[in-house]
Amino acid sequence: MSVPIPSRRALSAALIAAALALPVQLMAHGDVAPQPMNTEALPDVGEDWLTENPYRAEAAGDEVWLTAVKIGDSGYNQNCARCHGLGAVSGGLAPDLRFLEAEEYGDEWYIERFRHGYTQDGVTKMPGFEEVLDQKAAWAIRTYVETRPEDGALDDHTARLTEIRDQLAAGDGDTTAIAAELTQIAGNVATASGAPKADSTVSRAAEILALAPDNRKGASELLTIGLSAAH
Known part of the structure; x- marks a missing residue:
């Protein structure tokens, strides 16, 4: 008998619901x-x-989207990572926000929690x-x-990506062509939320080379981080 595959919405809701049921002491934010x-x-x-993200690329344009990603990166890792995990990768003690759908349904859930928090049995989680x-x-x-x-x-x-990383580390290659190839690869990186564009070490390495073609070292180091995280 085949087992039906849950929809992305059902899966994300189940993951979040399960995390919210964890013991209070595991999820408390502390002081x-x-x-x-x-x-x-x-x-x-x-x-x-609002109840829908105004900074998505399709609504606000690529430049605003990228600015929002970078500001959000800093803000998340200062204010949210302690419970939800560095890079939004949860260790299981709080909801893994990567799976929250990138559409109005997910936005409404997110903004409600952001504004008002979450309390269970009189205890603020x-x-x-x-x-x-x-x-x-x-x-x-x-x-x-x-x-x-x-x-x-x-x-x-x-x-x-390993070949490109090694090429950059050796100081070889046409960085304009490499940046173009990295941009193409970055466009095929899927998000956990279903959002059409991912912010990845690949896209950031491409951006480094586009802005500073001689910064092979910086791009190479970013790719090393991405490749290490992939294993």
Whole structure:
């Protein structure tokens, strides 16, 4: 008898529900003070809280999207990683936010938790951030999280990325051509959330070479990090 494969929505809901059922002491945030985020580079989104991410590339453009990812990266790792895991990869003690769908359904769940937190049996498992971080910060973090690559996203490209990494480390190759190839590979990296664009070490290495073609070392080091994380 075949077993039906759950939809992405059902899977993400199940993972989040299971994590929320963990013992309180495992998920408590403790006394870590929220860290401020500089969101001046992002366009304003108004005073009323939105229910859909305004910084996705298809709505705001690639430049705004990339800015939101970078600001969200810093904000997430300062304010959220302690419980939800570095790079949004949960260790199992809190919901793995990478699987929260990159559509309005997932946005509504996210922004509700961001603003008001989560309490169970009178105990706060997650504090609300509405009073300490603004809406632009909230959606920047959301943008970063939803662009995390899925597990194994680089597996099909490991051999070629290793060759490129070694070529860059040796100071060889046409960096313009290498940047173009890395951009092409980055476009095929799938996200865990279903978002159409992933922010990965591959895309960031391509960006480094596009902005500073002589920075082979920086691009090589980023690829090394990505390849190490893939194993």
